[in-house]
Amino acid sequence: MTGTHSSPQRASRERSLPPFSGERPGAHVQQIVNGVVSFGVLLSLTDLGVADHLADGPRDVAELARLCEADADPLHRILRAATSLGLLRATDQPDTYALTQEGRTLRGDLADSMLPAVMMAAEPRWLEAIRVLPETVRTGRPALPQPTYEYLADNPGTRALFHRFMRTRTAPVAAAIADLDFERVHTVVDIGGGHGTILAKILQTHPHCTGILLDRPDLVETAAEHLAALGLRDRCEVVGDDFLDYVPPGADLYLLAGVVHNWSDDDAGLILQNVRKAMEATDGPAQVWCVDLLRPTSPARFGPPHMATVLDVRMLSLFSGGHERTRAEYESLMVRNGLEITWLEQFPNDMHLMVAGLAT
Numbered sequence: 001m002t003g004t005h006s007s008p009q010r011a012s013r014e015r016s017l018p019p020f021s022g023e024r025p026g027a028h029v030q031q032i033v034n035g036v037v038s039f040g041v042l043l044s045l046t047d048l049g050v051a052d053h054l055a056d057g058p059r060d061v062a063e064l065a066r067l068c069e070a071d072a073d074p075l076h077r078i079l080r081a082a083t084s085l086g087l088l089r090a091t092d093q094p095d096t097y098a099l100t101q102e103g104r105t106l107r108g109d110l111a112d113s114m115l116p117a118v119m120m121a122a123e124p125r126w127l128e129a130i131r132v133l134p135e136t137v138r139t140g141r142p143a144l145p146q147p148t149y150e151y152l153a154d155n156p157g158t159r160a161l162f163h164r165f166m167r168t169r170t171a172p173v174a175a176a177i178a179d180l181d182f183e184r185v186h187t188v189v190d191i192g193g194g195h196g197t198i199l200a201k202i203l204q205t206h207p208h209c210t211g212i213l214l215d216r217p218d219l220v221e222t223a224a225e226h227l228a229a230l231g232l233r234d235r236c237e238v239v240g241d242d243f244l245d246y247v248p249p250g251a252d253l254y255l256l257a258g259v260v261h262n263w264s265d266d267d268a269g270l271i272l273q274n275v276r277k278a279m280e281a282t283d284g285p286a287q288v289w290c291v292d293l294l295r296p297t298s299p300a301r302f303g304p305p306h307m308a309t310v311l312d313v314r315m316l317s318l319f320s321g322g323h324e325r326t327r328a329e330y331e332s333l334m335v336r337n338g339l340e341i342t343w344l345e346q347f348p349n350d351m352h353l354m355v356a357g358l359a360t
């Protein structure tokens with residue numbers, strides 16, 4: 001007989017598939033689908049400022065509703081759902097809730113608050129990038145009308161949120177960088193330095209250093225204001241330029257933090273070649289410190305995905321050619337552009353520091 005759907009052989013193979021975590025088939029897929037609702041609960045907590053209102057201790061629903069300017073009944077439904085997600089806990093008092101340790105990270109006043117990460121994920125373009133992901137996969141290019149950094153330039157509110165998000169994400173990386181040995185470093189160029197979170201931490205920790213922050217022209221005014229507010233403006237220059245065209249020479253340290261993964265190998269090559277030219281035009285030895293995630297080489301396994309896997313899909317959805325790279329891919333990218341990695345070190349947030357010099 002031909003054209004049968006299941007031969008006896010195939011049926012026995014299917015029967016031998018192990019059950020998925022002992023749950024009914026489809027239960028795990030349902031859980032993934034439920035993630036959309038869980039995100040809505042998280043967004044409601046964040047947008048209504050629930051974590052901030054619970055910062056000083058438990059409150060009952062009526063009081064929280066008044067403080068959050070929300071309707072008490074729907075708010076209570078969100079609080080119950082947030083409790084089952086481990087963000088809140090119900091106390092012994094009736095209808096009264098407190099923050100869990102995880103829920104506490106949603107407070108807006110913490111240097112490493114998760115609030116901007118939630119608000120960023122809910123930003124219309126970021127949400128749309130996920131909705132149109134299948135189309136992006138078909139064409140290999142983000143199915144969005146404009147390159148992401150141009151969109152941010154045209155939407156100052158989203159740009160401010162993006163850089164607030166970057167500041168909270170980068171704060172632990174900045175601390176880890178500033179902890180390193182700067183004895184032989186005098187001038188640092190922070191390439192694509194954003195609001196200057198890392199440069200500021202370096203200058204605050206190492207008073208003998210001066211810096212140059214290079215970023216897009218639409219961003220540098222705000223970056224300069226941030227650095228001025230920290231009293232560092234007289235120790236750093238702020239340059240608005242395109243790093244695909246130019247990187248300022250004259251430094252002994254060139255920092256590329258969270259930059260390379262936004263770009264294709266060709267564009268990342270242009271940035272690295274500009275860094276190499278700047279290094280060659282500089283007297284004395286200079287180094288590149290590249291900080292990014294390293295994508296694991298081992299095949300993915302079932303479990304919470306590695307941050308590099310998640311961010312790789314984010315890069316795919318938002319940045320044409322942007323992707324997370326393995327260690328071997330970084331090594332080869334550097335070599336192709338006249339640089340070589342001489343040191344590698346694990347950093348916070350699953351990041352790695354890759355130190356590179358001019359290829360010998």
Ligand SMILES: C[S@@+](CC[C@H](N)C(=O)[O-])C[C@H]1O[C@@H](n2cnc3c(N)ncnc32)[C@H](O)[C@@H]1O
Pocket residue numbers: 149166167170191192193194195197198214215216219241242243244256257258259262
């Ligand atoms: C992912 S953010 C990283 C910011 C910062 N290095 C950090 O770790 O917090 C990438 C930065 O590159 C900047 N950028 C993007 N395209 C650029 C370009 N063509 N020239 C200069 N800077 C650019 C963005 O404005 C942004 O500040």
